[in-house]
Amino acid sequence: MSARIRLELKVNGKSRELDVEPRKILADALREDLGLTGTHLGCEHGVCGACTVLVNGQAVRSCLMLAVQARGAEILTVEGVERDGQLHPVQQAFRESHSFQCGFCTPGFVISTLAFLAETPSPSEEEIREALSGNICRCTGYQSIVAGVRLASQKLAAETGAPVASGA
Amino acid sequence: MRTIGTSIQRVEDERVLTGRGRYVDDVVVPGMLHAAFVRSPHPHARITGIDSTKAAAMPGVVAVLTGADMQRICNPMTIQMLQGYKSPAFFGLATDTVRFVGDPVAVVVAESRYLAEDACDAIEVGYASLTPVATIEHALDPSRPAIFADVGTNTLFEQSHTYGDVDAVFASAERVFTEKFRQHRYANVPMETRGCVANYDPSTRELVYTVATQSPHGVRFALSGILGIPADRTRVVSGDVGGAFGLKGFVYREDVAISAASKHLGRPVKWIEDRNEHLMASAHAREEDLELTVAARNDGTLLGLKAKLVMNQGSYPLLPFPSALFTSIMRVMLPGPYKLQAYSFDTTVVASNKAPYVAYRAPWEMETFVRERMLDIVAHELQMDPVDIRRKNMVTAAEQPIHMITGPTLERMSARETLDRSLALFDYAAFRDDQRKAREHGELRGLGIATFIEAAPGPRDMSAALGFGLGKERAHVRLETDGHLTVITAQMPHGQGHETTLAQVAADEMGVPFEHVRVVYGDTRYTPFSLIGTGGSRSATMASGAVLYGTRRIKEAVLKIAAGMLEASVDDLQIDEAMISVKGAPQRAVPLAQIAIMSYMAADHLPGGAQPLTEVDHDFDGDEGGWAQATHACWVTVDRDTGQVKIDRYLVVEDCGTMINPAIVEGQVRGGVAQGIGGVLYEHSAYDEEGQFLAGTFMDYLLPTTTEVPTIEIDHLETPPISPVNFRGVGEGGALIAPAALTNAIEDALAPLGVKITEQYLPPARILELTGTI
Numbered sequence: 001m002s003a004r005i006r007l008e009l010k011v012n013g014k015s016r017e018l019d020v021e022p023r024k025i026l027a028d029a030l031r032e033d034l035g036l037t038g039t040h041l042g043c044e045h046g047v048c049g050a051c052t053v054l055v056n057g058q059a060v061r062s063c064l065m066l067a068v069q070a071r072g073a074e075i076l077t078v079e080g081v082e083r084d085g086q087l088h089p090v091q092q093a094f095r096e097s098h099s100f101q102c103g104f105c106t107p108g109f110v111i112s113t114l115a116f117l118a119e120t121p122s123p124s125e126e127e128i129r130e131a132l133s134g135n136i137c138r139c140t141g142y143q144s145i146v147a148g149v150r151l152a153s154q155k156l157a158a159e160t161g162a163p164v165a166s167g168a
Numbered sequence: 169m170r171t172i173g174t175s176i177q178r179v180e181d182e183r184v185l186t187g188r189g190r191y192v193d194d195v196v197v198p199g200m201l202h203a204a205f206v207r208s209p210h211p212h213a214r215i216t217g218i219d220s221t222k223a224a225a226m227p228g229v230v231a232v233l234t235g236a237d238m239q240r241i242c243n244p245m246t247i248q249m250l251q252g253y254k255s256p257a258f259f260g261l262a263t264d265t266v267r268f269v270g271d272p273v274a275v276v277v278a279e280s281r282y283l284a285e286d287a288c289d290a291i292e293v294g295y296a297s298l299t300p301v302a303t304i305e306h307a308l309d310p311s312r313p314a315i316f317a318d319v320g321t322n323t324l325f326e327q328s329h330t331y332g333d334v335d336a337v338f339a340s341a342e343r344v345f346t347e348k349f350r351q352h353r354y355a356n357v358p359m360e361t362r363g364c365v366a367n368y369d370p371s372t373r374e375l376v377y378t379v380a381t382q383s384p385h386g387v388r389f390a391l392s393g394i395l396g397i398p399a400d401r402t403r404v405v406s407g408d409v410g411g412a413f414g415l416k417g418f419v420y421r422e423d424v425a426i427s428a429a430s431k432h433l434g435r436p437v438k439w440i441e442d443r444n445e446h447l448m449a450s451a452h453a454r455e456e457d458l459e460l461t462v463a464a465r466n467d468g469t470l471l472g473l474k475a476k477l478v479m480n481q482g483s484y485p486l487l488p489f490p491s492a493l494f495t496s497i498m499r500v501m502l503p504g505p506y507k508l509q510a511y512s513f514d515t516t517v518v519a520s521n522k523a524p525y526v527a528y529r530a531p532w533e534m535e536t537f538v539r540e541r542m543l544d545i546v547a548h549e550l551q552m553d554p555v556d557i558r559r560k561n562m563v564t565a566a567e568q569p570i571h572m573i574t575g576p577t578l579e580r581m582s583a584r585e586t587l588d589r590s591l592a593l594f595d596y597a598a599f600r601d602d603q604r605k606a607r608e609h610g611e612l613r614g615l616g617i618a619t620f621i622e623a624a625p626g627p628r629d630m631s632a633a634l635g636f637g638l639g640k641e642r643a644h645v646r647l648e649t650d651g652h653l654t655v656i657t658a659q660m661p662h663g664q665g666h667e668t669t670l671a672q673v674a675a676d677e678m679g680v681p682f683e684h685v686r687v688v689y690g691d692t693r694y695t696p697f698s699l700i701g702t703g704g705s706r707s708a709t710m711a712s713g714a715v716l717y718g719t720r721r722i723k724e725a726v727l728k729i730a731a732g733m734l735e736a737s738v739d740d741l742q743i744d745e746a747m748i749s750v751k752g753a754p755q756r757a758v759p760l761a762q763i764a765i766m767s768y769m770a771a772d773h774l775p776g777g778a779q780p781l782t783e784v785d786h787d788f789d790g791d792e793g794g795w796a797q798a799t800h801a802c803w804v805t806v807d808r809d810t811g812q813v814k815i816d817r818y819l820v821v822e823d824c825g826t827m828i829n830p831a832i833v834e835g836q837v838r839g840g841v842a843q844g845i846g847g848v849l850y851e852h853s854a855y856d857e858e859g860q861f862l863a864g865t866f867m868d869y870l871l872p873t874t875t876e877v878p879t880i881e882i883d884h885l886e887t888p889p890i891s892p893v894n895f896r897g898v899g900e901g902g903a904l905i906a907p908a909a910l911t912n913a914i915e916d917a918l919a920p921l922g923v924k925i926t927e928q929y930l931p932p933a934r935i936l937e938l939t940g941t942i
Contacts, residue, residue: 023282037194038187040410042359043443047866050359078187091185095177098831101839102663103184104359104410110185129874136866138359138411139663141838141902142874144831 007071011036012080020067026060027051029067030077038078038107042136049135052108053077059115078107081114089159090114093152094145101139108135113149121162122153169745171672171682175831179667179687183408190407192363192380193440200365201230203426203439204284206274206291207449208266211302211521211859212315215264216294218274223290228283232291233429234274235263241428242394245421247490253517254324256316258484260394260425266295267315267483268521269861270449275425277437300521302859304457304480307518315483315519324481325492325517329499331573332510337472341463345546349538352929353455353480354851356528357871358662360410361441362450364423366430374401375427380409382417382660383701388692390419390487391427406690409662413843413903414527415451416662417703418486444864452853453528454928455480458538463510468550468557472510475502477534479515482522488699491525492517493636497532500574500633504539505583505621505797506561508573521859527703529843530622530900533907537928540618540908544915545924554617554912555596558587562619575633576626578795582823582887583619586799589885590617590821594801607920612806613816614917617799618908624705624796624824624897638704640787642696643714645674647722647782649768651746651761652684655719658698659689659711664836664899666707669828673712673895677719679743680760696785705897710790712828713893718786725781726763732775733758791891798822798901800841800909806917808939811932813849813914815878823885824896830884833898838880840902846872847903848910848930 006019011034020029025044030036030053039062042050046064053062054076081088087095090113100106109132116123116131123131128149129142137145183189220232238259247255262273273293278284301312307322314320338344364379375397381387384404392402409416422439430437441450456479463472477498481491492515499513530536547557562584563570569579599615606613623630631637644656655674659666671685678685689695700706723743730748731738734756742751749757767780774780803817820837827833850870854862863869907928914935915925923938936942 021282031193036187037191038189040191040360041193042361043866045443045865045867048359048443078185082186087182087185094185095181098175098178098181098835100181100184101665101835102359102411103180103189103408104191106184106189107187133873133875136359136871136873138357138413138843138871139839140835141840141842141880142877143838143879144835146874 005068007068009070009072010074012077018067022066022068024067025063026065026067026070027062030062036077036079040104040107042105049112050105050108052111052135054111054115059112076111078110081110089155090117090152093155094148097144097148097151099140099144099148105135105137109137109145113152117153117156121157170676172676172826172828173830175829176668176672176682178665179671180665191360191410192365192378192407195365195378197365197367197436200436200438201277201279202281202284203275203277203429203437204281204288205272205422205445206288206293207445208262208269208271208273210266210295210297211269211300212298213266213295214298215262215266215273216296219292220274223276223287226283226287226290228279229276229287230279231277231429231433232274233261233425233432235259235261237432238425238428239263241432242424243396245394245424245487247485247487249488250490250493252325252327253490253492254319255485255490256319260421260428268523269859270445270523272421272425275429277429277433300859302521302855302857304478304518307480307520315521322519323516324519325515327515328512330512334472334474334510334512337510338463341471342466343464343550344461345549346459346461347542347545347926348457348459349541350927351454351456351534351537353452353522353853354847355452355853356413356415356526357869358411358413358415361443361446362416362420362422363440364426365436365438366427367436368430368434370434372401373397374403375431376403376405377427378405379423380416381406381701382412382662382703383699384660384690384692384695385697386417386488386699386701387419387423389699391423394424395427395431404692406660412662413529414531414703417701418526419488420486421484443866447869448861448864449523451486451524451526452482452522453526453531454533454847455525456534458534460538460542462542462546464546466550468547468552468560470506470508470561472508473503474512476514477516479517479525480520480522481517481525482520484524486524486526494527494531496634496636498535500576501532502535502539503573504536505563505578505581505619507563511573522855529840530904533904536620536904537908541911541925544912555591558619562587576623576630579627580887580890581621581795581797582885583621583797585885586797586821586823587619589883590799590801590819593819593821593883610808612808612917614804614913614915616802616909616912616916618905618912619799620901620905621795621797622705622897622901622904625709625790625793626795627793630793638700638706640789641698641706641710641714642785642787643711643718644696644783644785645715645718645722647764647767649765651680651759651764652686653678653680653719655685655687655715656695657687657689657711657715658696658701659707660701661689662702664702664707665829665832666711669832670711670715672828673715674719677716678723680746684746705796705899708824708828708895708897709893710788712895713788713791714786716893717788718784721784721786722781725779726760729763729767729774729778729780730758732778791893794825794890794896796824796896796898796901798905800905802909802913804913804917806914806935811935811941813930813935815845818878819881821883821885822901823887824898825886825889825894827884828895834882836898837882837902840900841880841906842872842877843903844906845877845910848907848928850876850931852929
């Protein structure tokens with residue numbers, strides 16, 4: 001067992017302190033040390049995307065990153081996505097689209113979608129499918145998730161008044 | 169407002185979209201320890217020694233348990249559910265022999281999972297290799313050792329059934345065709361692995377076992393017996409479950425080992441399986457060989473079938489149902505919606521040095537795969553169109569009711585309507601023209617069509633045909649003091665949305681807003697007994713029926729009280745939006761909430777001496793039951809150079825009766841189809857010929873992603889009801905039929921190359937072998 005390391009970081013807008021072993025992965029630190037159990041571990045080898053969080057605005061697999069690497073970073077987990085206690089438009093769109101079933105992969109899809117739509121506000125279906133191909137869902141066959149992302153892009157565009165891609 | 173038939177938003181989504189779901193790994197109990205398993209790297213070996221001294225001395229390590237501890241703490245695990253099944257007796261950890269790669273040998277309990285895994289590396293296990301039994305051929309080879317000495321043979325179950333005069337029918341046939349079909353081992357692979365928190369309290373002598381399961385009562389039933397803890401002191405709790413698809417409907421040796429560790433230590437112990445363990449050592453499904461012989465006339469009329477099935481159950485059977493039980497469903501369902509004069513089915517179940525075999529979404533799927541594959545092969549041999557051979561032999565509405573040759577009554581069975589409807593949704597002749605033109609350019613395009621029927625739940629005579637029944641389903645319905653309803657279900661949802669659909673059923677029946685109904689589940693302290701929990705497509709009919717009739721009984725009592733208050737006849741009353749009123753006189757009304765509070769607080773002073781009824785347990789037997797059915801059509805293009813199969817279009821025409829929530833139905837259908845596609849093109853729980861496991865990561869075991877699953881078009885039919893509860897199961901259908909539809913399409917695409925497909929796993933490399941490219 002190696003010595004623990006103290007570090008500060010910002011999680012969901014709040015300053016937090018961690019005191020962790022250097023080998024502890026970020027996902028475990030979020031779940032165990034900060035009690036943020038919304039971030040799920042589906043494979044622990046970087047393939048399934050369930051543990052995706054935003055680190056300084058970038059979608060990152062928190063099973064492949066050590067907690068100590070997040071020193072000073074700004075992290076967004078699924079718990080920080082709601083706005084004033086209301087579902088974020090991405091979450092609302094997923095809800096209206098019946099996008100998910102068991103919910104285990106869901107936090108990863110929510111975060112990946114936030115990152116994707118920030119870069120590609122008006123995506124085509126092909127772009128959506130390409131962008132989310134790093135997140136595995138075993139329940140849905142994906143069609144409802146793709147529909148949810150499309151609806152989310154429309155909801156977000158309606159907020160900003162930006163033009164959206166029509167249909168597919 | 170009626171909610172049935174609307175895609176009302178799911179109750180579950182408020183929590184799962186915000187990270188507030190409570191899955192087993194989110195459960196933290198004060199004083200909780202963490203476990204990790206040492207597993208066998210050998211497929212078959214004798215354990216010559218275990219040295220855990222070093223591990224036990226490591227900081228943070230609390231205990232190391234081995235098979236010897238299991239023998240001391242537990243009764244042996246064995247199966248008595250199926251007559252004629254030769255069950256071995258075994259323990260939560262291997263005692264003297266390991267029987268598959270991943271077989272648990274020791275469990276370390278430590279202050280953290282990191283420390284437990286460190287200590288696993290420090291345990292030295294000596295092994296002496298034994299001859300592996302890695303394949304069905306090995307298992308049937310008497311020169312190979314029996315992997316369970318107490319059983320003495322690797323053939324654990326054999327059974328034969330004959331319907332009609334098989335010899336006479338085959339003797340009279342103009343044509344006889346035989347094919348051997350092979351289905352590969354693949355697996356459920358839910359996104360949440362297995363996991364549990366066992367918490368044995370030595371002062372109360374109670375085990376509280378929190379687990380990701382489909383069947384809390386099934387787990388309790390098994391753990392209570394194996395650990396010798398009385399059932400009233402064995403409590404199984406389950407919260408959100410991150411998918412299961414059959415895999416979490418069983419009791420595993422790890423469940424026993426972790427419970428035993430907690431009992432031994434008197435402390436809570438958590439175990440969360442990692443993905444490598446899950447892929448290697450939880451369980452796999454589907455591995456079967458089936459030889460099918462068809463007797464037919466030259467005009468394509470089917471006369472008889474002979475089937476010989478061998479199922480490879482791997483090593484240890486899972487409790488409480490052995491996989492051999494599913495062979496009965498294969499036997500009964502193989503004839504499907506087609507008419508036959510004679511039929512025989514021989515079953516052999518073998519043991520081998522592989523992970524256990526588990527039910528996977530339609531665990532009887534082999535029957536549909538071989539039947540629908542064989543119909544195309546027979547049509548090809550007779551130079552018939554694959555649609556024509558189906559139409560020629562399929563039972564029509566006018567012919568019903570009629571018995572399947574295996575016994576069950578086909579009534580309001582609409583397979584033919586789904587086939588006809590699917591052909592009305594596209595231009596079949598035009599596709600054949602396009603296909604011909606494409607072939608002239610060397611392009612390989614194909615169309616596959618396949619049809620299934622599923623007993624979801626099936627007619628009353630289904631259980632006689634199977635030789636076992638799944639029993640009634642109970643729901644508990646309680647009218648609360650404010651007029652809201654609490655529904656306690658025996659279901660254990662894990663993605664199906666029962667908190668939504670069962671609330672829809674209760675709300676509509678009672679005449680209250682959807683938000684006034686709360687559905688609860690997942691705690692053996694208060695949920696009704698069910699050995700199955702959620703599985704077998706039972707919930708749509710069985711759980712809904714129990715909730716509907718239970719709610720109706722409460723409603724009838726409420727209306728009697730209201731009738732006295734409103735001085736009206738019960739028949740003249742209605743309940744809408746939680747308000748009871750006289751039909752046509754809305755001012756004569758009383759809120760349901762008032763009746764509810766009176767039922768509790770003034771029970772002896774109700775108008776006209778009416779009796780209150782605030783809680784009921786209702787047992788539902790399925791009424792007359794019924795069938796779910798669908799036809800799937802799949803269009804593919806096969807790349808001659810790469811062997812890649814591209815799905816150009818996928819169309820489903822299904823009939824599950826009345827849809828409670830169409831979006832949930834469609835999600836079930838699409839999810840099942842995606843798993844069927846995965847099974848054909850990507851997924852393989854592969855072993856080498858020596859029994860070494862080869863697919864222990866998501867880089868080896870490939871799951872379909874957004875770029876592999878096509879848009880799936882769905883068209884719904886709704887056959888008029890045979891019973892008041894006209895909701896049919898839809899959980900299995902997609903996975904049941906997609907392998908047949910897709911492999912039919914691939915063979916059709918490869919027809920110019922003379923390829924016949926009798927196996928189910930068709931990744932690019934295999935396609936290139938079949939086409940002779942490599």
